[in-house]
Amino acid sequence: MLKRLRQFFRFPGGIHLAHRKEASSEKAITQLPLPEKLILPLRQSAGATPVPIVKAGDKVKKGQRIAAAEGWISASLHAPTSGTVRDVGDYPVAHPSGLAAPSIVIEADGEDAWGERQPFLEQTATEYARQVFNPERVQHYLQDMGVVGMGGAVFPSHVKLVKAPGIPLETLIVNGAECEPFVTCDDRLMRERADEIISGLIFLTELLGVREALIAIENNKPEAAVAMQNALAARLESVVHHIRVVIIPAIYPAGSLKQLVYMLTGKRAPIGVLPTQLGVQCFNVATIHAIWRAVAHGEPLIRRIVTVTGDVERPGNLEVPLGASIADILRYAGMRGSADGCLVGGPMMGFLLPHGDAPIGKGIHCLIARSPQLFPPEAPESPCIRCTSCAEACPQGLLPYELYWWSRAGDFAKTQRYHIHECIECGCCAYVCPASIPLPQYFRFAKDQLRAAAKNQEMADQARERFEFRQFRIEREKAERAEKLAQAARAQSAKRAVEQAGASSAPPTSEAEAIIAAAVERTRMAHEAETIDPKPEPGNPA
Amino acid sequence: MNPFSAPYLHRPVSIQRSMNLVLLALLPGILAYLLLIGPALVVQIFIASVSALLFEGVLLYWRGKPVKERLHDHSALVTAWLIALTFPPLSPWWLTVIGVFFAIVIAKQLYGGLGQNPFNPAMIAFAVCIIAFPALMSQWPAQGLTLSFSRQVEIIFGFAPHLDALTSATPLDAIKTALKTDVLHDNVQELLMSQNLYGTFAGRGWEWVTTAYLCGGIFLLIMGVISWHVPLAFIVSMSALALVCWLVDPTRFADPLFHLFSGGAILGAFFIATDPVSGCATPRGKLIFGAGAGLLAYLIRVFGSFPDGIAFAVLLMNLTAPLLDLYCQPRVFGALPSMPVKRADEEKEDAP
Ligand code: SF4
Ligand code: SF4
Numbered sequence: 001m002l003k004r005l006r007q008f009f010r011f012p013g014g015i016h017l018a019h020r021k022e023a024s025s026e027k028a029i030t031q032l033p034l035p036e037k038l039i040l041p042l043r044q045s046a047g048a049t050p051v052p053i054v055k056a057g058d059k060v061k062k063g064q065r066i067a068a069a070e071g072w073i074s075a076s077l078h079a080p081t082s083g084t085v086r087d088v089g090d091y092p093v094a095h096p097s098g099l100a101a102p103s104i105v106i107e108a109d110g111e112d113a114w115g116e117r118q119p120f121l122e123q124t125a126t127e128y129a130r131q132v133f134n135p136e137r138v139q140h141y142l143q144d145m146g147v148v149g150m151g152g153a154v155f156p157s158h159v160k161l162v163k164a165p166g167i168p169l170e171t172l173i174v175n176g177a178e179c180e181p182f183v184t185c186d187d188r189l190m191r192e193r194a195d196e197i198i199s200g201l202i203f204l205t206e207l208l209g210v211r212e213a214l215i216a217i218e219n220n221k222p223e224a225a226v227a228m229q230n231a232l233a234a235r236l237e238s239v240v241h242h243i244r245v246v247i248i249p250a251i252y253p254a255g256s257l258k259q260l261v262y263m264l265t266g267k268r269a270p271i272g273v274l275p276t277q278l279g280v281q282c283f284n285v286a287t288i289h290a291i292w293r294a295v296a297h298g299e300p301l302i303r304r305i306v307t308v309t310g311d312v313e314r315p316g317n318l319e320v321p322l323g324a325s326i327a328d329i330l331r332y333a334g335m336r337g338s339a340d341g342c343l344v345g346g347p348m349m350g351f352l353l354p355h356g357d358a359p360i361g362k363g364i365h366c367l368i369a370r371s372p373q374l375f376p377p378e379a380p381e382s383p384c385i386r387c388t389s390c391a392e393a394c395p396q397g398l399l400p401y402e403l404y405w406w407s408r409a410g411d412f413a414k415t416q417r418y419h420i421h422e423c424i425e426c427g428c429c430a431y432v433c434p435a436s437i438p439l440p441q442y443f444r445f446a447k448d449q450l451r452a453a454a455k456n457q458e459m460a461d462q463a464r465e466r467f468e469f470r471q472f473r474i475e476r477e478k479a480e481r482a483e484k485l486a487q488a489a490r491a492q493s494a495k496r497a498v499e500q501a502g503a504s505s506a507p508p509t510s511e512a513e514a515i516i517a518a519a520v521e522r523t524r525m526a527h528e529a530e531t532i533d534p535k536p537e538p539g540n541p542a
Numbered sequence: 543m544n545p546f547s548a549p550y551l552h553r554p555v556s557i558q559r560s561m562n563l564v565l566l567a568l569l570p571g572i573l574a575y576l577l578l579i580g581p582a583l584v585v586q587i588f589i590a591s592v593s594a595l596l597f598e599g600v601l602l603y604w605r606g607k608p609v610k611e612r613l614h615d616h617s618a619l620v621t622a623w624l625i626a627l628t629f630p631p632l633s634p635w636w637l638t639v640i641g642v643f644f645a646i647v648i649a650k651q652l653y654g655g656l657g658q659n660p661f662n663p664a665m666i667a668f669a670v671c672i673i674a675f676p677a678l679m680s681q682w683p684a685q686g687l688t689l690s691f692s693r694q695v696e697i698i699f700g701f702a703p704h705l706d707a708l709t710s711a712t713p714l715d716a717i718k719t720a721l722k723t724d725v726l727h728d729n730v731q732e733l734l735m736s737q738n739l740y741g742t743f744a745g746r747g748w749e750w751v752t753t754a755y756l757c758g759g760i761f762l763l764i765m766g767v768i769s770w771h772v773p774l775a776f777i778v779s780m781s782a783l784a785l786v787c788w789l790v791d792p793t794r795f796a797d798p799l800f801h802l803f804s805g806g807a808i809l810g811a812f813f814i815a816t817d818p819v820s821g822c823a824t825p826r827g828k829l830i831f832g833a834g835a836g837l838l839a840y841l842i843r844v845f846g847s848f849p850d851g852i853a854f855a856v857l858l859m860n861l862t863a864p865l866l867d868l869y870c871q872p873r874v875f876g877a878l879p880s881m882p883v884k885r886a887d888e889e890k891e892d893a894p
Contacts, residue, residue, distance in 0.1 A: 012875055017551065096547075181551065258876060268876045347550040375550045380611060382557055383657035386818045388769070389555075397875035401823065419874050427549030434555040435657075441547040 009266045011259040013395040014251040015428050017181050017348075019220050024309045025184040027316035029192055032332060034108055038080055038323030039359040040066070041093040041103045045148040046155045047073030052104055058085045061115030063300050066104050069143050075156040076146040080302040080321035082115075083108040094326065094344050094361055098354030106323065117298030121203070133207050135161060138295070145294040146301045146362075151175060151186075151255070151284035152345060154363035157291060160281060161208065169208050170279040171265055174201060174215040174288060176224065177248060177255030180346025183366040185305040186285050188317045190217070190224035194231035197285055200292030202239060208281065213243045214264050215285075218250040252348065253426045257282055259395050271422060286365070301362060308332075310368035311339035320360050327357040330369055339369035347375070348427040382435040390429035390439060396422050400429035400439050407446040412453065415446045423447075557656075561616035563767045567758035568623055568813065574754035578747045579631045579683060582694035586626040589635050589698075593642040594622035601651035617656050621645050624664035624814065628806060628853070629671070630682050632697050637678055641667035661860045662820045668853040680849055682712050713745030714805050715849055717796055745804040752803045759812025768816040771825055775832030776811035776839075777802060783840045795844070805843060810835070810852035820860045826870035827863070835859045 043049040050067035060066060060079040067077040086107045090100040120141050139158040147157045163169050174197075178186040190197065205213050217225045229245045248254055248263055257275065260282065262268050267278045275282060283291075286305065293299040302322055306329065309315040313334025320329060330342060342353045346366055368374075390400035399418055406414035423443050430439045575583050598618040602609045625641045645663035653659045672679040683689075689697075713734055734745070743749055762768045781798035788795045801807060806814070815821060815835045822831040835855045842851025 015553075262875075270876050271874065273876075343550060345548075347548070349548050350550075351548060352546050352550075370550070378552055379556060380608075382612075382615060383655060385557060385560075385617075385657050386821075386823045387560065388818065388823045391823070391872075395875065397872055399824070399871065418871075422874055422876070425548075431549050431551060432553050432555065434557045434560055436552070436556070438547050440549070444547075 008246075008248060008263050010251075011262050011395050012397050013391075013393045013428060014253065014259070015393050015431055016250070017252045017431075019250065020181045021184045021187070021220070023315040024182075024307050024317055025187055025221075027184075027188070029185075029188050029305055029317045029319050032318045032320040032324060032329060034081060034110065034112060035321070035324045035328055036108055037086070037325075038083075038106045038108065038321060039091050039103050039325070040077060040080070040106065040323040041091070041101050041359060041361060042067050042077060043093075043101055044077060044146070044154060044322070044362045045075045046153065047071070047075075047159075049102070050074055050077050052088050052102075054085045054088070054104065056085055056087050059083075060085060060106060062112055063117060063298075063302060064115040065144070065300070066106075069146075069156075073156055073159055074143075075148050075158070076144050076300070077104070078146055078300040078302050079106055079115075080323055081106070081108045082111050082113040092355055092358050094353060094358035094364060096351040096354065103359070119298040120295040135163075135207060138207055142291060142294060144300075147287065147290050147294055148301065148362050149284055150286035150290060150301075150304060150362060150365065152349070152363050152365060154361070157283070157287055160276070160283070161204075162276075163208070164274070164276040167277055167279050168211075169276070169281055170211045171281075172201075172205055172208060172210040172213040173260060173264055173280060173282040174213065174285055175255055175257075175260060175282055176215055176217040176221070176228070176285045177260060178221070179218060179250065179252045179255040180348050180350075180366070182309050182368055183307050183346050184309075185307045185317050185365050187221045187224045188307075189289060189305055190221070190285055191227045193289060194224075194227040195234070196292050197228070197289050198231045198235065198240070198243075199296065200288040201243060202235070203292065203295060204283070204288065205242065210281075211242065215243065215245045216248050216254075216260055216264060217245065218254060219247050220250045222247075252428065253395055253424070256395065256424055256426060258424070271419070304360070304362060304365070306360060306364060307366040308369075309366070310343070310374055311336045311371035312369045322362060323359045325357055325359060326353060326364075326367060329360070329367060333369075335369045336371070338371045338373070340372065341370040343368040343370050343375075348431070349425060378438075379436040381437050384433075384435050384437060387434060389432040389434065393428040393432045395426060395428060396424060398423055400443075403446070404437060404439055404442050407442040412446050412449045415443075416450060420446055420450070557615040557617065560767050561620050563762065563765050564620050564813065565616065565623060567762045567765075567767075568627070568755075570754035570757050571627070571751055571809070572623075574751040575627065575631075578751055580689060580694055581691045582631045582689075582698060583626065585695055585698055586629065586631055586633075586638055587623055589638050590622035590626040590642050591619055593639045594618040594625075594646050597643060597646040598651065601647055602655070605651065605655070607655065612656070615656060618646055618650075621650070621663045621667075624809075625667050627809065628664065628668050630679060632681065632683055632694065633678055634700050635698050636700075637671060637675060640674075641671050644670045657819055659819055660864075662814060662817050662856050665814060665853040665856045665860075669857060672848060672853070680715075682849075712805070712849060713748065713800075714843055718844065718849075743799055743803065745800070748805075749803045752808045755808045755812065759808065762812060762816075768812065769825075769828065771828035772816045772821065772832035772835075773811040775829045776807075776815055776836040779833035779836035780807060780811075780840050783837055787844070801840065801843075805850040806852040807839065810839060810856065814852060815856050815859070820863065822863045822866050822870070824867050824870040824872060826872070827866040830866050830870070831859050831863060834862070 042052060048070040050069050052067045054060060054066045060083060062079060062082045064079045065076050066079050066085070069076045083106045085104060087105040089103065091103040091105070092098060093101045093103070120138065139161050142158040142161070143156065148154045149157060176186055176190055201213055215228055217228065225245055225247055232240050232243060232245065246264065253259055254263060258269050261275050261278070261280050265280055267280060269275055269278055290301050294301070303319055304322065305317055305319050307317050308329055312330065313336065315333065318329060326342060326344070343350045344353050344364055344367060345351065347368060350366065352370070384401050384404060386401055388401065391398070394400055402418045403415050403420050403423070406412070406418065420443060425440045425443060427440050430437065433439060572583065572587070595613060595618055599609055599613055602612050622642060625638065625645060629638055629641060645667040649661050649663040649666035650656070650659045716734060759773060763770055780801060784795070784798040784801040788797045811832070815832055822828045838855035838858055839851040842848060842854050848854065
């Protein structure tokens with residue numbers, strides 16, 4: 001019944017990993033008991049941080065907006081449960097730096113009472129098909145609902161619904177690859193809530209008017225593929241004829257955007273080109289599920305499924321409210337004494353939680369209690385021997401050993417010429433490196449340095465522009481003053497001449513000059529006023 | 543750098559494992575060599591290994607590097623074994639030690655140690671010694687020479703005079719001499735047969751040593767320690783050039799098979815030119831590197847004044863490797879075939 005993808009396009013590099021998903025893949029999704037306190041970092045998505053609209057002491061209902069999106073690339077934030085806002089301030093967030101960030105603390109009242117919900121759709125799943133939606137309304141609705149990519153990139157979903165002008169959107173890809181070892185939350189979601197995912201997908205295909213939709217699932221998740229296929233089969237053929245489930249080979253990182261798009265469509269996004277410009281768009285299964293919960297039930301994104309695994313007594317897939325404490329979740333899953341830390345995200349692209357605790361955010365799909373048995377410490381770093389294993393494994397076709405060489409040498413401009421910005425930090429290179437070099441770590445460092453340098457450059461440019469303009473102004477003022485003096489002198493002499501000649505009328509030339517002088521003065525003032533006006537920041541914040 | 547960063551999973555590979563596989567792959571060749579020459583080879587390997595580890599250890603200590611950890615990568619052993627296998631087996635012990643000194647101290651550690659050396663250390667050793675001690679480096683034991691182990695050891699350690707009578711021209715030497723002196727036979731094969739130097743399909747005895755090296759090389763290919771680019775390009779280019787010369791004048795030039803299975807051609811193609819550190823790293827660069835080394839090796843061994851051309855060919859190609867790599871960068875994933883491949887030395891940058 002399931003069609004294997006007859007032909008798929010093999011991206012370069014990639015690695016075969018032991019999946020190690022068994023511990024949690026057969027565990028059904030369960031609810032985490034409602035925590036007493038939730039800490040919600042304001043910044044839960046790529047783009048601008050939303051602005052808090054509640055203050056300490058406010059009562060909030062479940063699903064009530066507590067921070068409003070700021071600008072277009074930004075998404076709102078909502079209260080995951082009913083209760084009282086206790087604080088708006090800086091708290092540690094789940095980030096490798098371990099720094100604190102502005103957050104809203106909510107103390108739950110235990111009632112978990114919903115506020116008012118306004119679904120976008122009134123109709124049931126099958127009836128809305130063929131309906132014409134106003135795409136802009138949907139986009140604003142989803143932005144208000146705080147829906148962002150849940151695969152880890154947390155890019156606001158509504159932005160991805162904007163089509164590239166003039167390019168028809170042909171293919172919608174549903175990313176159910178879940179290529180990182182240990183992670184099973186998307187697998188469980190597809191097995192248990194396939195119907196809602198399909199509803200969301202139909203909604204999206206209608207909204208975007210795509211020709212076909214492909215649900216990509218790695219071949220190590222046959223149950224999920226069957227569940228999705230069954231959910232499809234239960235729908236009217238006329239509604240879902242363009243939707244297919246495709247099984248892709250389990251090659252890490254098949255779930256990475258560029259690689260997945262290539263695998264399914266053969267379209268390679270050139271450097272700096274977004275998939276929308278190729279007529280392809282891609283959403284994670286969990287994101288589509290969240291979109292559906294929002295449009296059909298009026299539920300903002302306030303909870304997510306997190307795989308909890310590793311060195312714990314009860315590995316599984318927990319549905320947790322945003323803001324729940326990671327330490328509490330691990331305790332709930334029975335973290336063993338042998339565990340010495342917690343990996344946030346998968347083992348290939350995640351990070352070690354710097355402190356014992358941080359809250360769950362929209363993009364955290366996996367928590368792994370780390371133990372030396374599960375993750376044997378890596379051998380100390382040796383010199384690179386240019387064996388090129390890394391280049392062969394790199395799915396982006398980069399030369400990691402060159403990037404490493406120049407990053408180490410501190411010549412970050414050179415790393416740019418070896419396309420460091422194309423690096424997706426997938427970790428394939430470090431996985432295969434015989435010298436045990438933590439390559440992506442070097443690349444992150446180099447990218448940070450480049451970003452900082454670019455920012456400095458921008459500031460220097462602005463300063464220089466200001467300086468140059470000031471110089472220009474001073475020069476101009478000087479010239480103007482000289483001109484005025486000259487005018488005055490000329491007027492004087494003219495007057496004298498007139499007086500001497502006893503002519504009756506003022507000479508027309510001096511009148512014209514006066515007009516010009518007045519005009520020059522006006523522009524000068526206008527210019528100065530402009531420089532006082534706060535100019536919008538150049539450069540883009542994305 | 544923070545060692546506790548993603549990825550947290552690693553393939554169980556190490557430099558030591560690669561080096562051990564190389565050593566393992568050399569074993570069949572060493573065994574065949576032993577049968578041909580006798581146990582003296584073991585003594586040479588021993589001398590080379592001990593002095594290599596010693597030099598490497600001292601230099602690592604001196605440079606303030608973790609000695610034990612770095613000695614464990616076994617890269618010095620690979621260099622030592624290659625020196626022992628490329629030097630004449632009865633050369634005096636000090637010659638081997640001098641070779642190892644130049645390889646480990648000068649060519650490797652003074653350039654910054656493993657991973658930094660622009661030239662292949664073992665070939666530096668060979669080149670230095672053949673220039674400084676041309677006579678000693680050309681004394682290959684005569685065919686069919688049977689010497690007792692003790693006598694071989696005596697020769698190596700200088701207790702017995704290194705009799706010229708014990709040595710003879712190698713098959714490659716014989717051809718070269720013939721080429722220069724115009725003593726013509728109907729073909730090269732006959733010439734070699736007249737000197738009892740021709741075996742079944744190449745230089746007598748050596749053909750089997752080389753075949754054993756070939757087996758080891760194929761093992762390395764299968765294990766993924768080396769890629770096919772360099773050996774294939776080396777073999778193809780050398781055979782092609784040999785074929786042309788042979789077709790033009792079989793009375794002076796040997797056939798391709800003879801060339802491949804004589805001297806250090808196969809050892810060079812699979813074990814020396816494939817050195818990742820001093821060679822090319824890009825696939826196309828490797829192809830050019832291998833082909834260039836094969837061509838140069840042929841030209842030097844046939845027309846040059848040295849008995850074999852592998853060392854100089856590889857060293858010359860080492861010189862060109864950085865440039866080759868710069869111009870042979872593969873396309874970044876996503877760059878379209880029609881898109882000009884940007885080189886890393888171009889000033890323009892891509893919009894991220
Ligand atoms: S895999 Fe490691 S040792 Fe090999 S070339 Fe890449 S960085 Fe160097
Ligand atoms: S981390 Fe970057 S350089 Fe390394 S394999 Fe992935 S994309 Fe390539």
